[in-house]
Amino acid sequence: MHPRGFKLLALQFINHPMFYKILTVAGLATFEIYAAIPAGFAFGLSPMIIFLASLVGGLLGVFAAAYLGDKIKLVVNSFRKNKAEKPKKEPGFVLKIWEKYGVIGLGLLGTMTVGAPISIGIGVGFNVPTNKMVFWCSLGVLIRCALFTTLGHYSMQLL
Numbered sequence: 700m701h702p703r704g705f706k707l708l709a710l711q712f713i714n715h716p717m718f719y720k721i722l723t724v725a726g727l728a729t730f731e732i733y734a735a736i737p738a739g740f741a742f743g744l745s746p747m748i749i750f751l752a753s754l755v756g757g758l759l760g761v762f763a764a765a766y767l768g769d770k771i772k773l774v775v776n777s778f779r780k781n782k783a784e785k786p787k788k789e790p791g792f793v794l795k796i797w798e799k800y801g802v803i804g805l806g807l808l809g810t811m812t813v814g815a816p817i818s819i820g821i822g823v824g825f826n827v828p829t830n831k832m833v834f835w836c837s838l839g840v841l842i843r844c845a846l847f848t849t850l851g852h853y854s855m856q857l858l
C-alpha cells in the first residue's frame with residue numbers, strides 16, 4: 700500500500716465516531732471493567748466489540764499494574780508523609796481470600812471483586828512472583844469480560 704493511502708486510511712479510521720466509543724470502553728476497562736461494559740452497551744456497540752475492547756483494556760491494566768507498579772509506587776511514596784502506625788485490624792476480605800485460596804484465588808476472585816490492578820498490588824505485597832499474578836489476573840479479566848458481556852447482552856435482549 701502506498702504511504703499516502705495508508706495515511707488516508709488511518710485518518711478515516713481515527714475520525715470515525717465508533718473509534719472513540721471503542722477507545723472509551725477500552726480506557727474504562729483499564730481501571731474498572733464494571734463501568735466499561737455498560738458504557739459499551741450504552742454506546743450501542745456490538746457485544747463482540749465490547750468484549751474485545753474491554754479485554755484489551757483490562758489486560759493493559761494488568762500489565763501496567765504488574766510491570767509499572769514499582770515506578771508508580773516510588774512516585775506515590777515521594778508525595779506521602781510518614782504517619783504513625785495504625786493499630787492492627789482483623790484480616791480483610793482480600794487477606795481471607797489469600798489465606799484460603801492462594802495465588803489462584805487472589806488472581807481470579809480478586810480480579811472479580813476488587814479489580815486486577817488492586818489484586819496485583821496486593822499480590823506484590825504478599826511477595827507473589829509477578830508472572831504468576833499476571834497469568835491469573837489475566838485469566839480473571841478474560842472470564843470477567845466474557846461473563847459480564849454475555850450477561851449484559853442477554854439482559855439487553857429482555858428489554
